[in-house]
Amino acid sequence: MSRPIICTVCNLALDAFTNEDGVTYLHTISDAMDGRDVNHEPVPVQAPAEWRGHCDFCTAGEPKFVVPAQDFTTPNAPNGFSTGDWAACQWCALLIGADRWQSVVKRAANHFQRRMGFPMPLESRISIWTLYRQLAENITGPIRPLGGDSDERG
Template identity: 75%
Template sequence: MSGPIICKVCNLALDGFTNEDGVTYLHTLSDAMDGKDINHEPVPIQAPPGWRGHCDFCTAGVPKFVVPARDFTTPGSPMGFSTGDWAACETCALLVAAGRWDSLVKRAAKHFERRMHFPMPSKSRSAVRRLYYKLAANITGPIRPLDGEEGK
């Protein structure tokens, strides 16, 4: 499967991992922390055209932009991977375009604290920073509006 993979049951994005059986898709940690109803086995399907999840950076904003990227293995998780483009809200898209990766980490940590009511642990902040810098090395072109977002 290429492009966003979502759960057929709950319509939420899934994270992909490789193991001895091939690829496994699981609900995201951020959806679990947000208290979303993910108490079921994920049923991975290709996201339909026009599907919108949440911002892949801050997890709070509504995606309006695409950050084109190659597939890559996630740092610190050799079994995890990122497939294809990332979705970004307007603020995160501006930060990516400006190469302000540390500001993106701060924004993600701020939204984490708002959701969880405690600060993002420093180990998690470091992991997010490594992930964003790995993404930066795999961006393949300019940020562009999501289909249907031109002129809005």
């Protein structure tokens, strides 16, 4: 598996989409909603081994764990795809390990409300739930601590 693709301009992770020209990388919706500076064309590169980003689930916590996963096409975005492992903060890792996906969605929705000042729309909650259930079907092994050069996420 390869490391995530990030933008060299802002050092943030990028989402991957396929189109007639191949793969296109775009800034994530969550980074835009967090008020991060994503008002530029992404310049994609493979992240260095020490790059950590934020929790792929709640977007609030610092990643401490790897959720190993095989590549899959993302639901509700037929041109989108997920490649490789996901990163999880301590709390999200505990919830995922206990198969408490609804609680992971609730955690993501709570962080959304704290940063945006209004509740996450129901459509977004359903979309996240669908994405996380698809991920759950593609997890390839136990959650493990993040650390060392052998850990990769995409």
